Amino acid sequence: MIKALPPALVAFLLLLPPLVCSNYWLDVLNAIGVSAILAFSLNLIVGQAGMFHMGHAAFCAVGAYTTAIMNTALGTPVLWTMPLAGMAAGFFALLVARPIIHLRGDYLLLVTIGIVEIVRIALTQDIFGLTGGANGIAGIDRPYIFGFRIYKPSHFYWLIWGMAGVTIVLFSYLERSRFGRALNYIREDNLAADGIGINSAAYKLGAFVLGAFWAGMVGTILVSKMTFVSPAFFTFWESVVLFVIVILGGAGNLKGVLLGAFLVTGLPEAFRDFEGMRMFCYGAAVILLMIFRPGGLLPSRPGDYNVAEFMKKLAGPAPNPRSGEDKRP
Amino acid sequence: MIVAERLSWVLKLRRGHKLNMEVFFQQFSNGLAIGGIYALIALGYTMVYGVLRLINFAHGDLFTSGAFLGYTFLVSLALGQSAGTVGAILLVVLLVMGVAAFLGYVLERCAYRPLRRSNRLNAVVSAIGASIVIQNSIMLIYGPQVLVFPAGMKPNVIVEIFGLNFPLMRFFLFGASVMLMLGLYFFINRTRLGTAIRAVAIDQDASRLMGIDVSQIISLMFMIGAALGGAAGVMVGVYYGQITFTMGWIYGLKAFTAAIMGGIGNIPGAMLGGMLLGMVESMAAAYISAGWKDAITFLVLIVILICRPTGLLGERVAEKI
Structure with a gap:
């Protein structure tokens, strides 16, 4: 009961803004929501599986362009393209991550940076004549839900934070599932994980594809909110910001990542008046946080598993001491 | 469409049409100049990575600050008027290397x-x-706009080699980076301090037992790397003539690419990787x-x-378990 109180409070507070905030602050909250969902999906790769991945914007870009192209060229309604955008991004991740999944930490980091740059350049160079070059694609429809047109910041607020809520619930289940536990094991010790029979390459690839799938779906929301898309949305810098959100908030801890999204995306907006100094202070704060709180603001804790219960289950029903014989095979 | 154009171009070559050698040699000399610059920046990455296993993301910005310091010395302090162009640039490079080394020290600390x-x-x-x-300090000091080196600062001498005209600057830059790299190579391999650096790169704890002050050596490596990066910054400023406060990202990324291409932690490798990368880029363009x-x-x-x-x-190293 008491444990459920803080999340309920946060959820309640998140219901208020559309009633009290100006459109400007709603837009800021929407931006925070988008980066929070992206950061959750990145957290699966960086936080849970411990892979250094700094190219998440590339996957978001693939999803966003899938939606933009399908909507403008084929007239597919925006929200129907969402799963397709996710699948396109996931498939792209499968293709690019398969050959690099075995690379060690820093090498992987560099390759993912290379991928995000290649994707941005390919989009800018109008690859296949589909992406519209540096100007991107404009004139994307607003999404409809059961005939209700979503176009105001407050509408998008519900859409984005609704998806964020769904993401938190699903990803926290995933975290405690067999899949999530395997990823954590790989993060702590890849070799030992291999040793006890976890197919680490397959699990890592799975994390990549799932994270990319989710990022691709966020891409749909992003383009429907802006009604246009251009390569400038998906720079290396955007990937760095997502990476910093995850590490700063607390890699592997969804609450921490949410807090990180609020701080990294939200605080610079709050200090807009100090135009010049704010990025300077931001950088300094990042260094200080890493020195004094190495695990992030809310570090992830090892999972709470009831080992005794598990061992009991493993041993089967306790033998009856009076019967004198053990019926177990 | 583009592919078809390329194909017809290749076919023309096959049929023995006159190959435009001018383009090739121009790009080759350009590749030498750029490659030298990449190699200088890559050295800073590779030295730090060799000891700390850390990608020094701020190294590209030390390079930028080198470019801006070079601008300051050349333009604001008007060193160009007092010492003649080539002499002034050499002097500025030395000054910038000193200041950049100090910045590198502060950064590491x-x-x-x-x-x-x-x-x-x-x-x-x-990082x-x-x-x-660093990037935003530069922006706060110099402003967000592109700074242009005044035209008079750039020695615009053209040399003719076998009937083709090349800007002398390219060979000057290539020569300067080769000199710096040779200097570093002798420093690392022939001096006492260089031996200490190599020892720390191999095993920090053992070096400490041998009486080497590991922290001091690491500081020294950051200073050397930053000095080389700063020198590269001045070179880019003089070569391209314009600098912005964000240029460190892409140069840093490419230089790190060069360092990995050559084999990270390997000093001759960084030089090779830098030259190779400059050449690939120049030819690809x-x-x-x-x-x-x-x-x-x-x-x-x-x-x-x-x-x-x-x-x-x-070298192939077994993963430590």
Whole structure:
């Protein structure tokens, strides 16, 4: 009961803004929501599986362009393209991550940076004549839900934070599932994980594809909110910001990542008046946080598993001491 | 469409049409100049990585600050008028190397030393923070606009070699970077301090037992790396004539690519990788597409990492268990 109180409070507070905030602050909250969902999906790769991945914007870009192209060229309604955008991004991740999944930490980091740059350049160079070059694609429809047109910041607020809520619930289940536990094991010790029979390459690839799938779906929301898309949305810098959100908030801890999204995306907006100094202070704060709180603001804790219960289950029903014989095979 | 054009171009070559050698040699000399610059920056990455296993994301911004300091010395302090162009540039390079070395020292002290014992992910994020700090300090001091080196500052001499005209600057830059690299090579391999640096790179704890002050050596390596990066910054400023406060990202990324291509932690490897990268980029811009040249650079990197993860000169090391 008491444990459920803080999340309920946060959820309640998140219901208020559309009633009290100006459109400007709603837009800021929407931006925070988008980066929070992206950061959750990145957290699966960086936080849970411990892979250094700094190219998440590339996957978001693939999803966003899938939606933009399908909507403008084929007239597919925006929200129907969402799963397709996710699948396109996931498939792209499968293709690019398969050959690099075995690379060690820093090498992987560099390759993912290379991928995000290649994707941005390919989009800018109008690859296949589909992406519209540096100007991107404009004139994307607003999404409809059961005939209700979503176009105001407050509408998008519900859409984005609704998806964020769904993401938190699903990803926290995933975290405690067999899949999530395997990823954590790989993060702590890849070799030992291999040793006890976890197919680490397959699990890592799975994390990549799932994270990319989710990022691709966020891409749909992003383009429907802006009604246009251009390569400038998906720079290396955007990937760095997502990476910093995850590490700063607390890699592997969804609450921490949410807090990180609020701080990294939200605080610079709050200090807009100090135009010049704010990025300077931001950088300094990042260094200080890493020195004094190495695990992030809310570090992830090892999972709470009831080992005794598990061992009991493993041993089967306790033998009856009076019967004198053990019926177990 | 483009593919068809390229194909017809290749076919023309096959049929023995006159090959435009001018383009090739121009791009070759350009590749030498750029490659030298990349190699200088790559040395800073590779030395730091060899000891700390840390990608120093702020190194590219030290390079930028070198370019801006060079601008300050050349333009604001009007060193050009007092010492003649070539002499002034040499003097400025030396001055900038000194200041950049100091910046490198401060950077290591503030952003990296406190994190030496912690998780590598933390050090990487701290490096990103340091990069943001340096970039924005430059922006606060010089403003966000592009700074243009005055035309008179650039010795615009053209030399003729076998009937083709080349800007002398390219060979000057190439020569300067080769000199600096040779200097570093002798310093590392022939001096007492250089021996200490190599020892620390191999085993920090054993070096400490042998009486080497490891912290001091690490500081020294940051200073050398920053000095070389700063010199590269001045060179880019004089070569291209314009600088912005954000240019460190892309140069840093490419130089790190060069360091990995050569084999990270390997000093001759960084030199080789830098020259190779400059050449690949220069040729790709001329023969494939100028817009795609950065993409091609990264593609080459990915292919090398997949096929030969230890780089061209790197040795195969067993993973420590």
